Amino acid sequence: MIELPQRFIERIREQLGPEAEAFIGTYDEPRTQGLRLNPLKLGGPATGANGHESFRDELIRRFGLTPVPWCRDGYYYDEATKPGKHPYHQAGLYYIQEPSAMSAAELLDVQPGELVLDLAAAPGGKTTQIAGALAGRGLLVSNDIHPARAKILSENVERFGIANAVVTNASPDELAAKFSGAFDKIMLDAPCSGEGMFRKDPEAILEWSPDHVRMCAARQLDILDSAARLLKPGGTLAYSTCTFNREENEEALERFVERYPAFSVVRTERIWPHRHKGEGHFVALLRRQTDEEPASTAATSGRRDERCRRTDPADRSVREAMKLAEAMLRDVVPGFDLPAGEPVLFGEQLYWLPSVPGFPLRARDLNGLRTLRPGLHLAHVKKDRAEPAHSLAMAISTRQARSVASFDADGPEAGAYWRGETVPAPDGVNGWTAVAVDGYPIGWAKASGGQLKNHLPKGLRRPG
Numbered sequence: 269m270i271e272l273p274q275r276f277i278e279r280i281r282e283q284l285g286p287e288a289e290a291f292i293g294t295y296d297e298p299r300t301q302g303l304r305l306n307p308l309k310l311g312g313p314a315t316g317a318n319g320h321e322s323f324r325d326e327l328i329r330r331f332g333l334t335p336v337p338w339c340r341d342g343y344y345y346d347e348a349t350k351p352g353k354h355p356y357h358q359a360g361l362y363y364i365q366e367p368s369a370m371s372a373a374e375l376l377d378v379q380p381g382e383l384v385l386d387l388a389a390a391p392g393g394k395t396t397q398i399a400g401a402l403a404g405r406g407l408l409v410s411n412d413i414h415p416a417r418a419k420i421l422s423e424n425v426e427r428f429g430i431a432n433a434v435v436t437n438a439s440p441d442e443l444a445a446k447f448s449g450a451f452d453k454i455m456l457d458a459p460c461s462g463e464g465m466f467r468k469d470p471e472a473i474l475e476w477s478p479d480h481v482r483m484c485a486a487r488q489l490d491i492l493d494s495a496a497r498l499l500k501p502g503g504t505l506a507y508s509t510c511t512f513n514r515e516e517n518e519e520a521l522e523r524f525v526e527r528y529p530a531f532s533v534v535r536t537e538r539i540w541p542h543r544h545k546g547e548g549h550f551v552a553l554l555r556r557q558t559d560e561e562p563a564s565t566a567a568t569s570g571r572r573d574e575r576c577r578r579t580d581p582a583d584r585s586v587r588e589a590m591k592l593a594e595a596m597l598r599d600v601v602p603g604f605d606l607p608a609g610e611p612v613l614f615g616e617q618l619y620w621l622p623s624v625p626g627f628p629l630r631a632r633d634l635n636g637l638r639t640l641r642p643g644l645h646l647a648h649v650k651k652d653r654a655e656p657a658h659s660l661a662m663a664i665s666t667r668q669a670r671s672v673a674s675f676d677a678d679g680p681e682a683g684a685y686w687r688g689e690t691v692p693a694p695d696g697v698n699g700w701t702a703v704a705v706d707g708y709p710i711g712w713a714k715a716s717g718g719q720l721k722n723h724l725p726k727g728l729r730r731p732g
C-alpha cells in the first residue's frame with residue numbers, strides 16, 4: 269500500500285474534483301508494464317513480405333503482448349514472461365518502456381530525414397522511439413546532462429542498432445550556443461517531480477513537496493529557454509513530463525509562451541492512470557512560427573575536445589583510417605552501404621556521422637562538446653587493419669554480413685557466446701562473423717580452425 273503525501277492528495281482533489289477518489293484508488297493497483305518493438309530490426313507492423321511479421325507474431329505470443337492504443341509499436345506485456353531478461357532484449361528487438369511515456373514521441377510525429385534533438389534523453393526511451401520513426405534517414409542528436417546517464421543512453425542507442433545518432437553529454441545551454449535554430453523537431457522530456465512515477469518509483473514520493481514542484485518548474489523554464497533557441501522557425505517542440513500538477517505543465521508553458529510569443533501550444537494530452545492503462549504523463553506540442561529570421565545555424569567555433577578527436581576528413585590520419593575501414597567493410601559487411609556523411613576519428617575509434625541534406629551539422633561542430641558517440645561506431649583502427657566495432661554488428665541485418673553464425677536464442681551456443689566463451693563454428697563460416705540469435709545480430713566473432721573466437725565487448729558479457 270503506497271502512502272501518498274497529504275499535500276499531494278489535497279492538490280489532486282483540487283485538480284480533479286469528483287474524479288480524485290478514482291485516481292487515488294489506482295495506487296492500490298499494480299503498475300503497468302510495457303515494451304516497444306524496434307522497427308529498425310523488426311520492420312513496421314504491416315511491412316508485407318519481409319519475413320518480420322512472423323517474428324513480431326512470435327514476440328507477441330512469447331511475451332503475451334497486447335497493443336498500447338496510442339503507440340504503433342507499443343505493447344503491454346505479461347510480467348511473468350520477463351522480456352527484459354530475455355536475450356532478445358540484448359539483441360535490441362525491443363525497449364522496455366512504461367506505456368504512458370510512449371505518447372510523447374508519437375505526438376512529435378518525426379518523419380524520416382529530419383534533424384531532431386532529444387534534449388534530456390537518458391536512458392533513451394524517447395530516443396529509441398524517435399530513431400525508429402527516422403527509419404535510418406536524417407539525424408538525431410541525443411543528449412543528457414548527467415555523465416553516467418549519458419553513458420547508459422549511448423549503450424541503448426547501440427543496442428537498438430541506431431546508425432544515425434550523435435550522443436552528447438552537454439547542458440542545454442552549451443547546445444544552444446552551438447546549434448542555434450538548427451533542429452526541425454525537439455523532444456524535451458523534462459526532469460520533473462515524477463508524480464506519475466509514484467507506483468514505479470517510491471523514492472519519488474519521498475522527494476516530493478510543493479517546494480520541489482516549484483524548483484522543478486523553474487528548472488523546466490530554464491531548459492525550455494535553451495529549447496527555444498535550438499528550434500528552427502517553423503519547427504515543433506514536444507514538451508513532456510511524468511507529473512500531474514499544472515505548475516510543471518500548463519503553467520510552465522503559459523510562462524514560456526509569454527516569454528517567447530513566436531511559440532504557440534498546438535495541443536496537449538494527458539494520460540491519467542484512472543482513465544487509461546498507463547502510469548501518467550503530460551505532453552504538449554508547441555510550434556515556432558516561421559515568419560521570423562532564421563537564427564544562424566550550427567556554430568563552427570569551440571574549444572577542441574580534450575581528447576584527440578580528428579574531424580577533418582582531409583586529415584591524413586582520418587583518410588588512412590577510413591581506407592582501412594572501407595577495406596574491412598567490403599570484406600565483412602559487403603551488403604552494408606554507408607550513407608552520405610563523414611568520418612570522425614576518436615583516438616583509434618572510427619565513427620561515421622551521416623549528413624542531412626541542407627543541414628549544417630558537421631563533425632567539426634562537435635568539437636568542444638562532450639560527445640560519447642559521434643555517429644555510427646564503425647571500426648577499431650589498428651596500425652595496418654580495421655576491426656569491426658560492436659555497434660556495427662548491432663546496426664546491420666544478417667543479410668548484409670558475409671559470414672553469419674545464427675544460434676537459437678535459448679540454446680547452449682548463444683548462452684556460451686553471451687558468457688564470452690569460444691563457440692564451435694558452424695560449417696562454412698570464416699573470418700569476421702556476425703553472431704546472431706534467431707537471425708538478429710548480437711556481436712562479432714572471428715572464425716578460424718572450426719572455432720568462433722568471441723569478440724563480444726567485456727562489459728556486455730553475462731555470467732550464468
Ligand SMILES: C[S@@+](CC[C@H](N)C(=O)[O-])C[C@H]1O[C@@H](n2cnc3c(N)ncnc32)[C@H](O)[C@@H]1O
Pocket residue numbers: 369387388389390391392393394395412413414417439440457458459460487491
Ligand atoms: C524524464 S528523464 C528523461 C527520460 C528520457 N527522455 C527517456 O525517455 O528515457 C529527464 C532527464 O533530464 C536530465 N536532466 C536533469 N537535469 C537537467 C538539466 N538541468 N538540463 C537538462 N537535462 C537535465 C536527467 O539526467 C534525466 O535523464
